[in-house]
Amino acid sequence: MRFVRPRASAMGSIFTAVALFVVLVVIPAGDTDPPGNTVPKAGAIFNTPTGTTDEQYRIRDYVQDLVDSTEAGEVIRISMYRISDHEDGFVDSLIAAKDRGVDIQIVFNAMYAGTGSAQKLIGRLGNDQAKDSWATICSHGCHGEKLNHNKFYTFSNVGGKSDVVVQSSANLTEYNAEKFWNNAVTLINAKLYDGYVDYFKDLAQDAPDDSYYTTVHAGQAKAYYFPRADDGDTVSNTLNNVDCGSEDETTTIRVGMWYVNRSAVAEKLAGLADESCEIKIVYTTISDKAESLLDSASNVAMRALPESQEFSIHSKYYLIDGTYRDTARKVVFTGSHNLTNGALHKNDEALLRLYSDEIYDQYRANFDRIYDTHGGNDDTHPE
Numbered sequence: 314m315r316f317v318r319p320r321a322s323a324m325g326s327i328f329t330a331v332a333l334f335v336v337l338v339v340i341p342a343g344d345t346d347p348p349g350n351t352v353p354k355a356g357a358i359f360n361t362p363t364g365t366t367d368e369q370y371r372i373r374d375y376v377q378d379l380v381d382s383t384e385a386g387e388v389i390r391i392s393m394y395r396i397s398d399h400e401d402g403f404v405d406s407l408i409a410a411k412d413r414g415v416d417i418q419i420v421f422n423a424m425y426a427g428t429g430s431a432q433k434l435i436g437r438l439g440n441d442q443a444k445d446s447w448a449t450i451c452s453h454g455c456h457g458e459k460l461n462h463n464k465f466y467t468f469s470n471v472g473g474k475s476d477v478v479v480q481s482s483a484n485l486t487e488y489n490a491e492k493f494w495n496n497a498v499t500l501i502n503a504k505l506y507d508g509y510v511d512y513f514k515d516l517a518q519d520a521p522d523d524s525y526y527t528t529v530h531a532g533q534a535k536a537y538y539f540p541r542a543d544d545g546d547t548v549s550n551t552l553n554n555v556d557c558g559s560e561d562e563t564t565t566i567r568v569g570m571w572y573v574n575r576s577a578v579a580e581k582l583a584g585l586a587d588e589s590c591e592i593k594i595v596y597t598t599i600s601d602k603a604e605s606l607l608d609s610a611s612n613v614a615m616r617a618l619p620e621s622q623e624f625s626i627h628s629k630y631y632l633i634d635g636t637y638r639d640t641a642r643k644v645v646f647t648g649s650h651n652l653t654n655g656a657l658h659k660n661d662e663a664l665l666r667l668y669s670d671e672i673y674d675q676y677r678a679n680f681d682r683i684y685d686t687h688g689g690n691d692d693t694h695p696e
Contacts, residue, residue, distance in 0.1 A: 345413045349381030352472035353479075357498045357647075357675040360483065362491055362624050363686065369490040372483045372497045373403060376466055379479070380406045383471045385414025390513045392463035392661075394649070395425040395484040403485060404430045408437050411446050419448040420516045422461040426450040430485075442517060451661075455516040456525040457540040459659035463516070464649050467509050476506035480648055480665055482571075482628045493627030494569070494683050498647055498665065498672065505531035509663075512538050516661060523658065533669060539650065539662040547664065548631075548652060552581045556636035557590040564635025567680045568594040569628045572651040579603035579652075583610035590635070595683050597625040603652075618687050626683060632676050643673035 358375055361368035380403075383389055389410065396403070411417045417438055421431055431448075438448040451461045464484060468477040483495035508529030515525070524542035528535060537547055557564050566585065573579065573596050583606045586592045592613045597620055599607075607613050618625045630647040637644050648664040650656045667673075 345385040347382050347384050347410075347413065349378050350472070351375075351378040351382040353379060353468070353474050353477050353499050353501065355499055355501050355672075357496055357645075357672050357679070359496050359675075359679045360490055360494065362494060372481060372495055373400070373485060373490060375497065376479060376481075377403050377406050379466070379468060379471050379477070380410050383410055383415050383468060387471065388416040388418065388467075388469040390418045390467045390510060392420045392461065392465055392513055392516055393431075393485070394422045394460065394462050394464055395486060396428060396430045397484075397486040398429040399487045400430050400485045404433050407434060411438065416445040417448075418442075418446065418513075418517070420455060420461065420463075420513065421448060421450045422463075423450050423453055424460065449517055449519065451516065451519045454521075454540070454659065454661045455519050456522045457658075457660045457662075458521065458523060459655055461516065461661040462649050462656070463661055463663055465509060465663055467506060467513065474501050476503040477501055478506050478509050480663060482630070482647070482649060489627060492623070493571075493625055494679075496628045496630065496647060496676070496679065498645075498667070500534060500665075500667075502531050502534055505529065505534050505536060508536050512536075512663070525661075533667065535666040537648075537650075537664040537666070539656065539664070540658050540660060542658065546575065546577045546657060548575070548646070548650075549577045549581045551646065551666070552578070552585065554638045555585055555590065555633060556639070557585055557588040558636050562635070562641075563589055563591055564633065564637075565591040565593070567632040567634075567677065568592070568596070568652075569626055569630050569632075569676075569680050569683060570594070570596045570652055571625075571627050571629055572596070572598045572653050573603050574598075574600035575652045575654060575657065576600075576602050576606065579606040583607050583613065586610040586612040593680075593684065595626055595680065595687075597627070616684055616687065618683075622687075624687065628679075630676060630680075632673060632680065634673070634677070642668055643670050644668060645673050645676050647676070 435448045464481045466479040481497035526541035527538045594615045633644040645667040650662040650664040
């Protein structure tokens with residue numbers, strides 16, 4: 314058989330084909346670059362339901378920007394109570410992140426896992442936890458018997474920052490942006506991040522445990538994970554650390570809360586008010602007993618923003634400015650944890666305690682804005 318040497322034109326075709334192949338291989342590699350460049354910063358942000366669309370969706374857009382800024386090889390973990398069909402853009406960002414090599418892992422609450430958005434994510438991520446990306450649905454709560462009420466996000470690295478935790482009060486729905494006041498706080502803290510990741514992994518096992526209650530100390534932050542089976546009340550216990558101080562240096566407690574029905578907490582707040590602490594509360598819903606206990610106290614000012622009104626508060630925070638644990642300081646408690654019996658005993662919830670003057674001032678400004686924006690419905694009991 315005679316060997317036939319390729320003609321020059323044939324050789325040129327081969328080189329052209331190789332060059333095209335290289336181009337075709339190299340071009341998709343550029344798609345692994347994230348489309349965003351957001352750098353997270355420790356601190357709190359808030360939506361403004363009374364504002365522009367950008368102001369209403371500030372929390373959603375911030376988290377989506379972080380997703381869009383996460384590079385291939387990193388891990389995003391989300392525990393999500395509710396995502397509505399309105400959130401296609403957020404869903405698409407998560408899918409795009411997965412497609413460029415980011416590991417996406419999500420734990421859904423069962424009650425709202427049937428939305429189109431949730432089902433689209435489950436369909437694209439799969440539910441095999443042996444893989445890098447997946448989505449799972451807890452049967453009720455993951456530990457608690459009722460709900461996985463969490464709303465948190467962790468990023469192994471984003472924008473050059475490692476160990477990022479975003480704890481929010483907001484669900485990913487139109488109402489949570491356009492009707493409800495909400496908040497989200499970002500922390501860059503390795504120990505706290507590890508605590509949230511461990512909690513997330515436990516949630517993903519969908520193993521009922523009404524005594525799961527766990528805490529994580531992380532420098533100036535502390536996380537509390539629920540449910541709690543014993544008779545203790547975490548919020549009441551924290552309020553036991555408050556000293557109302559003297560007449561010249563009064564401690565002030567501000568509460569911005571979706572739902573208040575824990576009598577032990579209301580009784581403790583009323584007792585602190587009678588000891589000269591100043592108590593200010595903005596709420597959406599309150600039980601008759603809790604309201605009665607607070608009504609009977611001096612130094613309590615309450616403002617109702619019921620859901621029947623145009624705007625309500627969905628945040629779950631309380632702020633302490635004064636003496637706490639024998640030290641003059643500013644303290645923030647925030648998370649997904651309402652002042653309800655369900656949040657304490659039946660739900661999967663996260664509550665954060667933060668020692669930070671800067672973050673406190675951010676929450677204080679938000680509280681004052683809500684309190685001042687929605688005048689009326691006051692129930693004030695001066696001393």
